[in-house]
Amino acid sequence: MKRMSSAERRSELIRAAVRVVGRDGVAAATTRAIVAEAGMSLASFHYAFQSRDEMMRDLIAYVVEEESNAAMQSLVVSGDIRSTIRDGLQAYLDLLVQEPAHELAMFELLHYTLRTPGMQDLAQQQYLNYHSSVTRVVEAGARTAGIEWTVPSVDIARMIVTVTDGVTFAWLADRDTDAAGRVLDFAADALAALAIPLNDTSFSSAPPVLPANAFKETHR
Amino acid sequence: MKRMSSAERRSELIRAAVRVVGRDGVAAATTRAIVAEAGMSLASFHYAFQSRDEMMRDLIAYVVEEESNAAMQSLVVSGDIRSTIRDGLQAYLDLLVQEPAHELAMFELLHYTLRTPGMQDLAQQQYLNYHSSVTRVVEAGARTAGIEWTVPSVDIARMIVTVTDGVTFAWLADRDTDAAGRVLDFAADALAALAIPLNDTSFSSAPPVLPANAFKETHR
DNA sequence: GTCTATAAGGAGATAGAC
């Protein structure tokens, strides 16, 4: 294989590992499977990384970063707050149905961090990241829809993550998309009940502007 | 080791495997680890089971059955429906905090079924079981609390499972018990809003009786 | 029925030629 810097090689290996994990799962992501996917020799792996665990740490940091970015780039405001929430949740469900292996892989990676000694901190970081990303989306959504949350937005975010995680797990098991949709209906109603319209007559008139879109993938 | 019937040996191996999976995870539950836990020789394993996968199938059927039973045996009615729901959810959270490895193991087993070819049906069965167990609890709870659900009870059950799964995952990652409690507060409010009091003047007077307790573990 | 010993293969990691 041609020469490349250690950094290049690490990045190519990580991207190969992401594909293997997404397709076949964490357990199948052996060093051999990863180098085969990347078209490298086995020795190159250990030239770039000291160990498989070191690579896994980097891989997890990489995907968490990627997902947090994805969460921010898609909130389509659809009139009232209830529709906005419901559409955002639906967009996540669509994503899940379209690429189930990806969501399953994210759960498996979390399990890996929870089971691997010395990596619990990474698991905590992973959810801290999700929750703060979704919090930002929730706050942007409130401004755009002209509402105010009656509970802290970080709690709203946690509820959204709770619902998407729960729906994901059940759907992965039973593939009942209609039932998942009914749960999202319920969640959207319940969350919208925590919003109150901003009294926008108290100031001039211009409704609070700000982001044009954010939401959709919710997280992960 | 002393002689025992094949059935006995299978059951002892499964119980040993449950302990290993609960303590160290699915990946650590090798045939060697299991027979060591059970105090048997490696050959005994393959005398009782044709393969490790066959044992895993039996193990999963065993724990699913166990959990479904557990769900039914604890609903403490605490006055109104909102408190009943909240207390049931809290009991589940207490269980999670007390024995996190157990809940993590249940998720890992579901992943195992989702990833193992020819076992997807088991995953479906697993959730069908949970949902129907919780449905029965939800219906019993309605009768005891004298309310009626405004949506099918199987949907109520699915929402409860969604919330407990989602809360479990986030808690396993960040161990934020207070935040988990706030999500459960919200869930209890939202679910209680789907109940309407039964007009118990329409019949004689005796409120619908029935079970003395069911709930608490919710599922799993 | 139950054991010890071993087969057969896959894993992570490394040595050493180029």
Added chain:
DNA sequence: GTCTATCTCCTTATAGAC
């Protein structure tokens, strides 16, 4: 820097003595 060949360990599964 990159490769092939190999080391060592651990896995599931089986053969064959008792």
